[in-house]
Amino acid sequence: MTKSLKTLVILIAASLSLAAFAQTDEQRAAIIERIKPHGQVCMAGDSSCATATVAAASGPRSGEDVYNAACMACHSTGAGGAPKLGDVAAWTDRIAKGRDVLHDSGLNGVAGTGMIARGGCMACSDEEIVAAVDYMVDGSQ
Numbered sequence: 129m130t131k132s133l134k135t136l137v138i139l140i141a142a143s144l145s146l147a148a149f150a151q152t153d154e155q156r157a158a159i160i161e162r163i164k165p166h167g168q169v170c171m172a173g174d175s176s177c178a179t180a181t182v183a184a185a186s187g188p189r190s191g192e193d194v195y196n197a198a199c200m201a202c203h204s205t206g207a208g209g210a211p212k213l214g215d216v217a218a219w220t221d222r223i224a225k226g227r228d229v230l231h232d233s234g235l236n237g238v239a240g241t242g243m244i245a246r247g248g249c250m251a252c253s254d255e256e257i258v259a260a261v262d263y264m265v266d267g268s269q
């Protein structure tokens with residue numbers, strides 16, 4: 129390597145490392161924003177996430193909201209024999225068992241059926257599941 133080439137390499141290296149230090153806080157924040165993962169994991173109960181799972185600062189969701197988010201897939205179509213919202217005949221015998229039994233089914237599921245515990249909504253609070261059951265029961269009699 130000639131002497132002038134060596135000098136050039138050193139100069140380039142120096143200016144690159146200088147550039148790395150020359151960032152403002154703003155630029156650094158912009159870079160961090162750009163390279164952060166796309167789908168950030170938000171654990172149940174972690175209210176620090178932007179789209180906090182369920183029990184966000186706004187409090188529990190209404191039964192209707194929970195129904196739309198977690199129960200509708202089966203309970204609006206009747207998938208797997210799920211009693212449909214508004215289908216009075218399908219709910220009469222169930223409602224006769226009493227609200228407590230139905231709340232329990234919502235929370236713990238119905239063994240041996242497609243009704244799994246919490247309708248599969250593990251991020252839903254007990255209060256929200258009970259509200260969703262009440263919403264379905266009230267709308268089906």
Ligand code: HEC
Pocket residue numbers: 194195198199200201202203207208209210211222229230231233234238241242243244246247248249252257260261
């Ligand atoms: C994967 C499909 C599925 C989802 C999602 C689902 N359910 Fe169900 N659900 C069913 C099926 C199937 C039954 C009928 C079970 C049976 O045969 O008694 C049922 C029955 C019920 C019953 C009546 C149980 C009884 O004791 O008679 C309640 C209450 C209920 N679901 C609440 C909910 C709530 C609340 C949610 C949402 C948080 C939900 N379900 C989500 C499939 C589902």
